[in-house]
Amino acid sequence: MATTPIDDALWQDFHDAVNMTSRELREWLATADAGEGTEALPDQAGDDRSRAVLDVLGKRRTDLTDDDVAVMRSVVDEVRAARGEDREPVAGDTRWRHSLMSIGHDPLKPAP
Incomplete structure (x- = not known):
């Protein structure tokens, strides 16, 4: 605690x-880590920070x-x-979007 x-x-x-x-993030991390001839185990996809965000999403x-x-x-x-x-949906460049998506923020999603 x-x-x-x-x-x-x-x-x-x-x-x-x-x-x-958490499902979208988990799927994104698995997709982002999937490479030619290799794929991370589902619970090991993403870096430490990405997995930490997933952990937080799964907690009360x-x-x-x-x-x-x-x-x-x-x-x-x-x-x-x-x-x-200003969180209007914006694509930005691919690297920028993917960087944000790795911590659970999709800049193409509309603001709540």
Whole structure:
């Protein structure tokens, strides 16, 4: 359990920034890691940070750890830096979109 309080704003900001479901993110990571002649095991697809986002999505608020809170803050900060407050669907270049998708934000999805 987190010793750092998880305030309502962070909880909401994270779930606004991460606009992909855990299933969508898991499938994206498996697709992104699929290569010629090799494919990561489903629970090993993506990098550590991507898997940390998946872990957070699979937890209840009361079960979050301090590490989870740090992941949440960093994801919110990264999405805000990349997108600003205007979250109109934008394709951008492929590398930029895929980078955001690896942390659960699809810039082509409409804002809630």
